[in-house]
Amino acid sequence: MSRLIARSLSVRAGGKTVLDSIGAVFEPGQVTAVIGPNGAGKSTLLMALAGLRRPSAGAVTLDGVDLARRPPRDRAKRIGYLPQLAEVAWAIDVRTLVGLGRTPHHAGFGADAADDAAVAAALAATNTASLADRDVTTLSGGERGRVLIARALAGEPDWLLADEPLTALDPGVQIDIADLLKRLAREGRGVVVTLHDLGFAARLADRILVLTDGRILADGSVAAVLSQDVIARAYGVETHVTTHGDRISIDITGRNL
């Protein structure tokens, strides 16, 4: 499997530099969490890694090939992307929604046996097969979250990039989805997620990348990055970080400006 690499990646929007010379190598088989305060450029970085934002300088490469030079469908087959607060415009059923993930595999109409198999596998992997005939608009937040991941998996991508996949879900569902993403990485895919919850970043990630003002503040293992010092510099909060074996817990104790 191949690595996804950001090389001196800069993105400008509205005359403002959103990402400033980001250099990072993303490894398959790992969950990388991108964290940082609001407006740090997390979502933009994820979109650029998915080939959905054109860099103003630098590049994102997959297998050493610039994403901007890959045909869109070819790129889409390799990289699955889940937008933040993903919309589903019409009251389609779950099987149809998951089937949309097969879009990059076809130029014309129709579905073939490979599509059916991929959709079935994606439903099974996310434990959503029992929902297949349900109308998407009637699903709970947790069911919806898993079904949207199934949609991305149906395209059989090597990479899964998810923008805030745990936002607006109850703690039980957050754990389910976090464990699902972790399992998908263990199976060999590269998983990159943006997160706000530091506790979940510690639980889910193999590696954490901290962004502030479009730059990398810290990049490394969970234990190395989630220190009182880094968190204070990134978010301006006081924390109490304790380690119990391989578990790290973070108590936010106050504001530090």
Place this chain on the structure above:
Amino acid sequence: MRLTLMLIAITLVLAAASLLVGKAQIPLTAWVAAADDPRWVVILELRVPRAALAILIGAALGMSGAALQGYTRNPLADPAVLGVSSMAALGAVLTFYLGALGNLPGVVPAGAMAGALIGAGILLALAGIASSVVTFVLAGVVLNIVAGAGVSLALSLAPDPWAVAEIVNWLMGALTDRSAADFWMALPFVVIGMGLIVGTGRALDALTLGEVGAQSLGVDLNRTRWLLVSGVGLAAGASVAVTGVVGFVGLVTPHLLRPLVGARPSALLLPSAIGGAAIVLLGDIIVRLLPAAAEVKLGVAMAAFGGPFFLALLFAMRRRMA
């Protein structure tokens, strides 16, 4: 598939009924009449072109509406939102100023087609600046307003009351006294336009996940927009060119059929075309059956049917949000 066959059956029944009704009722017995029976002239020269045109423009408007709703992910979109219909109307109305030249056959339809394509071109240029659905719809709304103002201006500056009457008459949209020539003129544009629209099917499905979602699935939104605008420009433009403005078909048809196809935008295209044909046929039968001194215009009748539907839709949407 079963739905499509059912819609085809309904359309065929309505088409047959459309051949029977009119100022002179022609009973089924005339169908076995001798070849020199004068009623054949009415059937072949008036009724058949009329029914064929109803099917053609109904299909064009129904499919255009379904595609635009799919693209904008907004159940309130229809060809009029693009401003294509009103630009076509403006193009046709301006030909009334050509004087004697305007009386030549085919000038009014040519003006309408030119208007529709210019409208589509402007829309494409405006919408191309920022690739978002909001820009696209806003551009269409603005175009609509400008074209509407142009038509009003043309009316207020009209040299004589007869010209005004003629313009108003044409604007209301009707299938009355259309000939086979009108049908053959519109046919190629509608067929090509619908072909382009069908080409957007998979992209419309992917757009269910939003613009970013669709792009992440490898969909080229620029190409989709080009196909859609030229397809709707040709199909809806040709329809307005031969029949005037017939509204609401594009809005109502996809709505009625959406739940029956599982709401997938590409699955809605063909049924909306057939359903649109059925609805225009039905509307055109009803206006001929209404007991009025003059025939009620099809465009007016469709609006009278579509207007209340539109309002009911708004109320239903508000209830769902509340």
